[in-house]
Amino acid sequence: MGRTVPNKCALCGSDAPGRRWRVKGSKYICKECHDRLNVEIGYVKWSNMNFTEIKNYLSDKDRLSTQKTCSFCGQKLSGNDLFRKLLKDKSVLCGKCAESMRIVRPVFLTVKSDGGYGYETAADDPMKELTLEDVPWVQKEAAEERERRVAKYGNHKAVFVVDDVTKYKKEEDTHEIYGRVMLGRIDKGDTLRVKRREGEYRKVVDKINPPEYLKKSPYLPEGHEGNLMVSGDVSFIYPGDVLVVERV
Amino acid sequence: MAKKNDKGRFDNGPCPVCGRAVVSLNHITKLADGKEVCPDCVSKIRVMYPLEYVKKKGKKKLERQDPIEKLTLDEFRAAMERTPEYLEDLRAKYGHNAVYKVESIKMFPRGWFRPPFICTTGRVIFGYFDMNDEVEVVRKGASFKAKIYDIVRENVEEKGMDAWVRRGEGGYPLRWMVFSQKDLLIGPGDLIVKG
Numbered sequence: 001m002g003r004t005v006p007n008k009c010a011l012c013g014s015d016a017p018g019r020r021w022r023v024k025g026s027k028y029i030c031k032e033c034h035d036r037l038n039v040e041i042g043y044v045k046w047s048n049m050n051f052t053e054i055k056n057y058l059s060d061k062d063r064l065s066t067q068k069t070c071s072f073c074g075q076k077l078s079g080n081d082l083f084r085k086l087l088k089d090k091s092v093l094c095g096k097c098a099e100s101m102r103i104v105r106p107v108f109l110t111v112k113s114d115g116g117y118g119y120e121t122a123a124d125d126p127m128k129e130l131t132l133e134d135v136p137w138v139q140k141e142a143a144e145e146r147e148r149r150v151a152k153y154g155n156h157k158a159v160f161v162v163d164d165v166t167k168y169k170k171e172e173d174t175h176e177i178y179g180r181v182m183l184g185r186i187d188k189g190d191t192l193r194v195k196r197r198e199g200e201y202r203k204v205v206d207k208i209n210p211p212e213y214l215k216k217s218p219y220l221p222e223g224h225e226g227n228l229m230v231s232g233d234v235s236f237i238y239p240g241d242v243l244v245v246e247r248v
Numbered sequence: 249m250a251k252k253n254d255k256g257r258f259d260n261g262p263c264p265v266c267g268r269a270v271v272s273l274n275h276i277t278k279l280a281d282g283k284e285v286c287p288d289c290v291s292k293i294r295v296m297y298p299l300e301y302v303k304k305k306g307k308k309k310l311e312r313q314d315p316i317e318k319l320t321l322d323e324f325r326a327a328m329e330r331t332p333e334y335l336e337d338l339r340a341k342y343g344h345n346a347v348y349k350v351e352s353i354k355m356f357p358r359g360w361f362r363p364p365f366i367c368t369t370g371r372v373i374f375g376y377f378d379m380n381d382e383v384e385v386v387r388k389g390a391s392f393k394a395k396i397y398d399i400v401r402e403n404v405e406e407k408g409m410d411a412w413v414r415r416g417e418g419g420y421p422l423r424w425m426v427f428s429q430k431d432l433l434i435g436p437g438d439l440i441v442k443g
């Protein structure tokens with residue numbers, strides 16, 4: 001006759017009376033933990049995670065917030081550094097150290113089940129597979145790759161390679177240029193330059209539209225892909241085009 | 249239906265050209281040597297290797313013929329190097345940023361006071377066309393202004409989850425590029441141009 005719900009919360013161990021919530025993996029959590037997960041992870045996300053995944057997520061989050069300095073360069077870590085990275089061995093890198101390796105360890109955008117019948121984008125970060133010992137050689141690899149790209153594209157504030165151009169909203173004069181930042185970073189207000197046989201065209205970036213995993217970033221950083229929003233005619237931009245932003 | 253890989257994701261691993269995921273929910277382009285490349289890389293050389301849909305005797309469904317699938321990975325990479333020049337040659341030849349060639353047309357009346365739907369079938373030679381784009385119809389040396397009412401692609405499976413974008417891209421055939429305006433004359437062989 002039915003299962004008995006354990007009294008102790010699987011997450012915090014409290015035995016406060018009250019309602020229990022079931023988590024995938026047949027564990028039960030208390031109201032406080034339930035509310036905390038809603039805030040820290042979000043209901044849709046945590047309700048699709050099993051107990052171990054939730055535990056790991058929380059401990060990683062905890063690890064990131066308690067570490068005071070970058071495990072590699074020793075610089076003080078800032079709580080609002082969006083690019084801080086927890087490595088496989090639980091060491092923490094500052095955004096600067098982590099992102100210096102990005103061009104050789106780009107985020108792998110793929111598709112996963114949304115938990116129901118649909119799909120959603122998964123942004124898998126290969127940097128999470130690195131340990132502190134890997135950082136020096138991966139940084140070296142990145143520096144060499146950067147040199148190759150500078151030799152290929154020239155030394156600019158940013159270089160962006162176009163995958164696709166789409167109308168943002170029908171009837172509106174806005175387009176999104178999707179692609180990857182090969183070098184540097186792209187900010188709102190940057191002027192993109194494209195060379196055609198008959199001459200050069202320029203387009204100002206009205207807005208940056210980074211991927212979901214970077215949505216708080218005010219710019220599109222090196223090694224990441226995303227959308228640049230521009231207005232007016234863009235019929236002179238094609239897939240494969242190299243857009244360059246000059247240093248000012 | 250696509251299967252998850254051992255990481256619980258719907259992809260067949262990284263594209264050998266750009267390193268991005270070859271998502272298994274999308275149509276996958278398999279090269280002559282078995283290598284699978286992602287749609288973003290395919291779209292970069294498509295203009296040079298147009299996709300064809302051909303009518304086969306006794307078959308109702310059009311058969312997809314992709315010249316890119318006859319390339320090896322090395323040939324694919326070489327094609328990527330050559331595409332920019334090829335594209336510039338097309339732009340110089342036609343003198344526009346985007347060109348669509350009409351192959352056939354069908355008219356669908358829309359009742360008393362409304363202009364008919366003029367549904368053209370054809371292919372985008374290069375560039376992009378979107379719904380509501382202001383274009384020109386080049387017909388027997390003259391040109392007329394027109395506005396694209398709608399676009400339906402032939403290769404609806406090509407970009408998987410984006411399959412229904414109503415847009416035409418260089419190297420892809422269109423099932424329909426639709427116009428609807430008074431006194432617009434379009435016929436086979438006419439060009440629709442932009443920019």
Ligand SMILES: [Zn+2]
Pocket residue numbers: 009010011012013014029030031032033034
């Ligand atoms: Zn609890």
Ligand SMILES: [Zn+2]
Pocket residue numbers: 070071072073074075093094095096097098
């Ligand atoms: Zn650091």
Ligand SMILES: [Zn+2]
Pocket residue numbers: 263264265266267268285286287288289290
């Ligand atoms: Zn690719």
